[in-house]
Amino acid sequence: MVIFTIRSERLAVLLRRRDKTPYAGCWGLPGGRVHADETLEQAAVRQLAEKTGITGVYLEQLYTFGDPARDPRGRVIAVSYYALVPYNRLKVQAQPSELAWHRVDALPPLAFDHGKIVAMAQERLCAKLDYSTIALQFMPEKFTLSELQAVYESILGEALDKRNFRKRVQALDCLEDTGEQFRAGKHRPAKLFRLKTPGRVEIIK
Incomplete structure (x- = not known):
């Protein structure tokens, strides 16, 4: 999930520090695996709540990433979602060392292909300004x-x-x-x- 907000007049994204290999200690997007008995949308809502404590936000499916080499553990296909939230109405339930907002124009090195996912989400967001609210x-x-x-x-x-x-x-x-x-x-x-x-x-x- 790519969670965008505006902080200090800059577009920012919520990142989670990984505590497991691969990429232990690196920043990445919050997410996880889909259960056998849930839809993709249900999994996205559940993972967002479990990893960040965020609930009740507008989620929109972004893209499916399926590069065979995107995960060193094996073949993993990722379905990405993005959300837009007002910073002053967002309650993130986690320690600052686990979750942090990062300016999109000054991101640290990200795990997997998460940098590519953030870039695509920003492009989609910019494009939708012309034909949506x-x-x-x-x-x-x-x-x-x-x-x-x-x-x-x-x-x-x-x-x-x-x-x-x-x-x-x-x-x-x-x-x-x-x-x-x-x-x-x-x-x-x-x-x-x-x-x-x-x-x-x-x-x-």
Whole structure:
């Protein structure tokens, strides 16, 4: 599972330090084997909860990795999933030495082919920004349009025109005005918005 969040305006991924061979002591993605009596989705949800304590997040299947040499123990096929979560609403139940957030643009050497998996998940995420509301999964319950734009910029790694971005987002009809405002320092108060359908990703036609 590739768990993405935004920390300090940077895209980050949750990694778990391996305590078994191969790659003992190396960082890698949380995951594990599928039980004979469960679906792939059930296995993904279970492994995520067991390895990180994270539950109730939006998971989407990414890709199947089947290179014969990807695991030195033998032939292992990996079905990967990715999730997008707001950092301030995520509770990771593990010691810092076992789990840690790492910036996607500054990853340590990863076990197996996990670096390739993270790269593909980031590419998928960037591509889906153009035709879905997937980035909204990163947002807290209430947020400003400037905060939402910062999330898009963190994922894409580039600055966006403020006027064009707001026009595009408001045309999606997926946000609603809370009637509340947020003030930071001496700046003008900004409207607070929330999602009309939390936890749901809309496809833009």
